[in-house]
Amino acid sequence: MRNLKLKLMYNGKAYHGWQVQANADTVQGRLESAVEAVFGEHLTVYGCSRTDAGVHANEYFCNFRTEKSISCESVVKALNANLPDDIAVFACEEVREDFHSRFDCKSKRYVYKIWNSQIKNPFLTHTACHYKYRLDENLLNEAAQSFIGTYDFKAFCSAGSSVTDTVRTVKAASVVRQGDTVIFSVEADGFLYNMVRIMVGTLINVNEGKIDKNDIQYIIRSADRANAGVTAPAQGLFLDKVFY
Amino acid sequence: MRNLKLKLMYNGKAYHGWQVQANADTVQGRLESAVEAVFGEHLTVYGCSRTDAGVHANEYFCNFRTEKSISCESVVKALNANLPDDIAVFACEEVREDFHSRFDCKSKRYVYKIWNSQIKNPFLTHTACHYKYRLDENLLNEAAQSFIGTYDFKAFCSAGSSVTDTVRTVKAASVVRQGDTVIFSVEADGFLYNMVRIMVGTLINVNEGKIDKNDIQYIIRSADRANAGVTAPAQGLFLDKVFY
Numbered sequence A, B: 001m002r003n004l005k006l007k008l009m010y011n012g013k014a015y016h017g018w019q020v021q022a023n024a025d026t027v028q029g030r031l032e033s034a035v036e037a038v039f040g041e042h043l044t045v046y047g048c049s050r051t052d053a054g055v056h057a058n059e060y061f062c063n064f065r066t067e068k069s070i071s072c073e074s075v076v077k078a079l080n081a082n083l084p085d086d087i088a089v090f091a092c093e094e095v096r097e098d099f100h101s102r103f104d105c106k107s108k109r110y111v112y113k114i115w116n117s118q119i120k121n122p123f124l125t126h127t128a129c130h131y132k133y134r135l136d137e138n139l140l141n142e143a144a145q146s147f148i149g150t151y152d153f154k155a156f157c158s159a160g161s162s163v164t165d166t167v168r169t170v171k172a173a174s175v176v177r178q179g180d181t182v183i184f185s186v187e188a189d190g191f192l193y194n195m196v197r198i199m200v201g202t203l204i205n206v207n208e209g210k211i212d213k214n215d216i217q218y219i220i221r222s223a224d225r226a227n228a229g230v231t232a233p234a235q236g237l238f239l240d241k242v243f244y
Helices: A027-039 A072-081 A137-147 A195-207 A213-222 B027-039 B072-081 B137-147 B195-207 B213-222
Strands: A002-010 A056-066 A087-095 A107-115 A149-152 A167-178 A181-188 A237-243 B002-010 B056-066 B087-095 B107-115 B149-152 B167-178 B181-188 B237-243
Touching (some): A002 A072, A107 A195, A137 A181, A137 A195, A137 A213, A149 A213, B027 B087, B072 B087, B137 B181, B149 B213, B167 B195, B181 B237, B195 B213
Parallel strands (some): B056 B237
Antiparallel strands (some): A002 A056, A107 A237, A149 A167, B107 B181, B149 B167, B167 B181
């Protein structure tokens, strides 16, 4: 049995996230339809992450198994011909039979983009969050360092998650400014439901003086969602890099 | 009578161009509705350029006249509150009563963005043209120099234009590469119908070997649309800068 690993990029604006759901347009659903059109049979496509509605991926990996001998190069071309313009397959490679895009992933990096200007940017409506008051990227970068380490991140997990082990290791976290865009970047071995978006909301609350930057460690230790900041909107979030 | 000049930015994807038309959603239509909501009366908004359907503006100026004394700062805020997310007002200033956004404009710069990679970019579907074969930006930049000067550009004007004087002065033209994006930039005292898009199509035909770069001058002199290249699609085109 061949196990094919795909590298994707997608604009999540039009989708109810990655995972197939009844009566909802999803990236997995679109991909499984394209795979079925190319391979002539329905095959389950396993994704590396369950991105939420409106969340994007600069890099995303998934895999599926087939007996068919279509070359990897042809798979890329044929899938792209069967996918909408907001989902692209960049590469296909044959991997060992027991490889799984999600379980074999060592860590992931997410980025969150904030258009930080008085006036909205008409070109970033669906690919950045607009925040009109000046953000102090140095303050936020200092605050973000408190996320680094192995902790129970329950305070940074939205209700509705079925996960019981909420301990994660954050390997890197930073905030940088590029012109009017402020970018939060975070790498971890795994992420809880809405974890990055709650981190961003907390950093914005730090900027507003509602949370002290030195209190982030206490918020983590409280393991209480009520102590962390708001959940920032989905459209600024990108899965940026997946490490195997 | 006050004459107010607005500086805009818009994503043209959703619009049938700038100019008000029956039964079509246009940027001018949206702006006149916002002005009416703020000023309580219908006022004609005069634009600097009639951009086509799907064409964008990084910078656009328009003006309208009113007796109302709302401050320029309040006009910016109130218009933005009444405009959709893909149209933004960046500034408002009071100008002399006979100022006209189009007739007083000395020159304009357009840019045309091409995503030049084998695989489409899901984030640039509506803001760049996808061209999958490798473009030689040095060759295209050399070819683009032939556009510079004062010529009858009738060969670079689509049928359907009512303009009789087709002489224009191109002040600058260049092609540069930024990673996988190739950008054609052109400044002129005025542009004919589809002029930039036909220039881009001609440059792509030069890259494909269908037109020799030294023949552009002959094409201009022929004044025959049939000799120039194809009309490149609208979504890569941006009005980039307007000079007064």
